[in-house]
Amino acid sequence: MPSIFRKDLFQGQVAIVTGGGSGIGLATATTLGELGAKIAICGRKKEKLDAAAETLAKRGIEVFADACDIREMEQVTAFVAAVKEKLGTASVLVNNAGGQFPTTAETVSARGWEAVVRNNLNGTFFMTQSVANLHMIPAKRGRVVNVIANVARGFPGMVHTGAARAGVENMTKTLAIEWAQYNVQVNAVAPGVIRTSGTDQYPPELLELSRERTPMKRLGTAGEVAQLIAYLASDAAFFVTGVTWYIDGGAHLWGDNWIIADAEPPPPPAIVAELAKE
Numbered sequence: 001m002p003s004i005f006r007k008d009l010f011q012g013q014v015a016i017v018t019g020g021g022s023g024i025g026l027a028t029a030t031t032l033g034e035l036g037a038k039i040a041i042c043g044r045k046k047e048k049l050d051a052a053a054e055t056l057a058k059r060g061i062e063v064f065a066d067a068c069d070i071r072e073m074e075q076v077t078a079f080v081a082a083v084k085e086k087l088g089t090a091s092v093l094v095n096n097a098g099g100q101f102p103t104t105a106e107t108v109s110a111r112g113w114e115a116v117v118r119n120n121l122n123g124t125f126f127m128t129q130s131v132a133n134l135h136m137i138p139a140k141r142g143r144v145v146n147v148i149a150n151v152a153r154g155f156p157g158m159v160h161t162g163a164a165r166a167g168v169e170n171m172t173k174t175l176a177i178e179w180a181q182y183n184v185q186v187n188a189v190a191p192g193v194i195r196t197s198g199t200d201q202y203p204p205e206l207l208e209l210s211r212e213r214t215p216m217k218r219l220g221t222a223g224e225v226a227q228l229i230a231y232l233a234s235d236a237a238f239f240v241t242g243v244t245w246y247i248d249g250g251a252h253l254w255g256d257n258w259i260i261a262d263a264e265p266p267p268p269p270a271i272v273a274e275l276a277k278e
């Protein structure tokens with residue numbers, strides 16, 4: 001996607017993009033890199049990262065890629081230190097790595113719940129704390145962008161990720177306040193349903209339902225999300241902090257993927273019936 005931004009917008013800066021090996025993360029790494037940033041990407045699968053690094057390098061982007069599971073603090077610390085050594089001090093962190101699986105709240109196992117909360121909430125905090133302490137706070141400069149999801153009306157069908165992303169949204173506000181003194185701005189981006197390698201794993205009929213339930217009647221693209229992230233990571237957003245930005249064709253306002261069962265409403269408790277008589 002052609003960028004509206006100046007070619008040298010991030011010249012001399014280092015940006016870390018977690019989950020930069022695919023989808024929104026790779027689109028963001030490409031966008032920031034083409035705008036001049038040196039790029040560090042991580043993910044769990046080394047082969048995927050190597051392929052992404054090759055794509056970025058072919059576009060003339062200086063890139064460091066290494067495997068790192070954001071749920072493991074030791075791996076995070078090692079990756080964040082390696083970025084400093086290889087590329088220098090990072091001023092941009094995009095917490096994009098994450099994921100979950102569809103489930104109902106009554107059936108999700110304890111391990112399934114934990115896996116998703118660790119991935120989306122713990123991992124995001126571990127990476128943010130580590131990058132802030134080693135890179136941003138000492139330099140008194142930083143922009144953190146957290147990729148969450150549209151949890152404005154809960155997240156029926158994925159209770160674990162809804163809770164975790166709401167946690168990240170709240171964390172975004174807290175860190176925006178705590179780290180304003182260090183010139184670190186923290187914002188979140190909430191994509192609607194975006195066509196990526198991630199959503200390709202969802203059943204096509206669910207994606208079509210999402211399209212129908214989106215006021216703009218289409219799914220988003222990774223490039224569109226990357227442009228919003230680039231804005232929030234740039235100096236144009238210098239006075240913007242603690243905010244969640246929806247990029248969802250209006251989906252947080254109208255339409256839902258979750259169909260509520262068309263069951264008989266339960267009888268009201270006696271007290272309600274009593275009050276209704278008055």
Ligand SMILES: CCCCCCC/C=C/C(=O)SCCNC(=O)CCNC(=O)[C@H](O)C(C)(C)COP(=O)(O)OP(=O)(O)OC[C@H]1O[C@@H](n2cnc3c(N)ncnc32)[C@H](O)[C@@H]1OP(=O)(O)O
Pocket residue numbers: 098099100101102109110111112113115116119149192193197198199201202206207210257
């Ligand atoms: C189209 C309709 C609306 C769509 C809205 C879409 C909005 C969001 C889109 C996206 O996020 S796109 C990104 C998509 N990519 C992913 O989501 C990848 C997700 N997967 C992972 O990251 C990991 O698999 C995981 C979920 C973090 C789990 O990783 P982990 O390695 O820790 O798992 P395990 O040790 O294998 O299992 C732990 C526990 O979790 C249960 N579990 C794992 N995966 C699934 C699954 N697909 N379905 C059901 N349960 C799953 C697993 O069974 C284990 O529990 P127990 O069985 O031991 O109780």
Ligand SMILES: NC(=O)C1=CN([C@@H]2O[C@H](COP(=O)(O)OP(=O)(O)OC[C@H]3O[C@@H](n4cnc5c(N)ncnc54)[C@H](OP(=O)(O)O)[C@@H]3O)[C@@H](O)[C@H]2O)C=CC1
Pocket residue numbers: 018019020021022023024025042043044045046048068069070071096097098099100119123147148149150190191192193194195196197198199
């Ligand atoms: N596409 C959509 O419609 C929406 C996506 N999102 C969120 O946006 C983000 C990007 O998703 P998208 O690009 O669509 O999907 P992808 O599956 O392509 O991207 C997810 C990336 O995160 C990485 N990742 C996942 N878990 C970990 C982990 N524990 N440690 C390190 N890296 C990890 C994956 O790499 P690897 O497998 O190598 O670890 C992968 O590169 C995710 O957080 C997703 O949940 C939110 C709302 C909607």
